[in-house]
Amino acid sequence: MTPARLSLAQPVPDEATPYHTEPATVRLRGQHLRLGYGDRVICPQLDVRIPDGSFTVIVGPNGCGKSTLLRSLCRLITPQAGQVYLDGKQIRDYPARTVAQQLGLLPQSATAPDGISVLDLVSRGRYPHQSLLRQWSPQDEIAVQTAMQATGVADLAGRAVDELSGGQRQRVWVAMALAQETPLLLLDEPTTYLDIAHQIELLELFRHLNRHNGRTLIAVLHDLNHACRYATHLIAMREGRIVAEGAPGKVVTADMVQQVFGLPCLVMADPVSHTPMVIPRGKVHMA
């Protein structure tokens, strides 16, 4: 159950699919998933493995099924076929609360109840760790304070969430997800609404959580350069399928970006982080 460090040692025997990095342990994976809503199939056939201890980033065009995949991984939607496994057991067989202690989610869109204060909202992240008679504990207090400090919203504690700016609000939601203190954390576009400084600050925070607290992170990001810089594992999706997967340094090429986004571009080394950097050419020049 402990999140093991990423190891490149032995391949996992039961899967035939080739991966660029084959981790020793995979707590969370989806097998032969068919995902959709009602009659509409979004992802016809999908196998996905989240390497333990990785900072996995999912990229892809709007509407390609990133959120859908994320939601199926934390069983917000039931796959039409296939299964999601957590620690080798089908995730739907766990009690809701047990899953919530292992898997946190920052949804792409969430609504704050009218007039709720920042402190109250962040405190709600502790719900899976509480019970009817023990609705609060010193650990809860620490987790909430730590999460608010880390996301820079401690000063906003007494403010009403609906009176905050979009970026402040986003950081409050991130704080709530962090306060949940789950070993696995799913983040759907955590950096939207944030200015460039806060984007980087938040991504650095995620990297820190990933490296030093051993948390496995799965994030959807739209900025490819951020993805390349911070991801240890990149998943590129297009039309409900995984097109490329692996370390960003290996998979991000001009061809890949062209294939996934239909965008002609140049890929060169980021002078700061030495990870790939994607520079769009723009379609005008290619006509």
Next chain:
Amino acid sequence: MSPSDYLYLGRPTGPIYLRVRAKGLWVGMLLALAALMLAGLALGAGALELSHAQVWQALLGEGPARLGAVVREWRLPRVVMALVVGGALGMSGAIFQSLIRNPLGSPDVIGFNTGAYTGALVTIILLQGSYFEIATGALVGGLAAALLVYLLAYRRGIQGFRLIIVGIAISAMLAAFNTWLMISASLESAMTAALWGAGSLNGITWDKALPSALFSLVAMVLTLLLGRRMALLEMGDDSASALGVPAERTRLQLMSLGVVLTAAATAAAGPISFIALAAPQIAQRLSRSHGTALLCAFWVGALLLLLADYCAQHLFAPRQLPVGIVTVSIGGLYLVWLLFRQSRLASS
């Protein structure tokens, strides 16, 4: 608001440790106190004026037997039922407003009251039923309407807006049917029906009150136990599920409890409007805190109905009004005010 605004109950390492917004708790306690004081007043008032000391004696079973009978057998059931019915309506309003995320949410949205009226009308007009038969008829009608609305609105889960639309449609159809029943009824039946339809606590006795009160109390306890989940559901299904709240199941449980609370209230007193609509809003405005919402809505509802019933009995004494007429009148004013405020908010 700061951490010091919280009250901590229990010990951090003990088996019980709770954290509540201090303001919500204080407001709840003040409301409870006000309701109990008003209850004391109501027990003393009437054709036979009693002093506080006399009321107290009568409650303890001391003093003259005649006074004891008046207080314990006539006035007490009425006051207790005003508190229970009002509280039940307040709580069920809080449930529906939370689920639908709309200040206009109430058990009416899912057609309960119109259905209950249909049930009562059928029992009164077609079957010439007694008090308990009318109550049963109302229950069956209300539950059937609520179930119908729920099933018609269900599509891969329940969504607030669809519920409202389907609820309005079914209510309109039932209302038309109710009118037709009234027109085709004999004058005497129509009078009985109209009286029931106004909602009233006149002539309530312990025998009539007890079943409904018991149902209400059980449903209230269950609702309070689900209170935290209800608050989490307000953040949307995704957030709630991610925190370990099974969204659809919790919603169904809450909705059922809301219907049971309304049903118990309607069975005892007929359809009483406005309380379910206004109590949660007033409670929210007074306490401004989440987590004590249900409790405050209970006490506001209880206080409102007791007050309305007090007015209904004594405003035009010796003539008694059905309490439903008082709540409808206040409710109309409240609605106008709510719409006025919202339109002003929208235009500012």
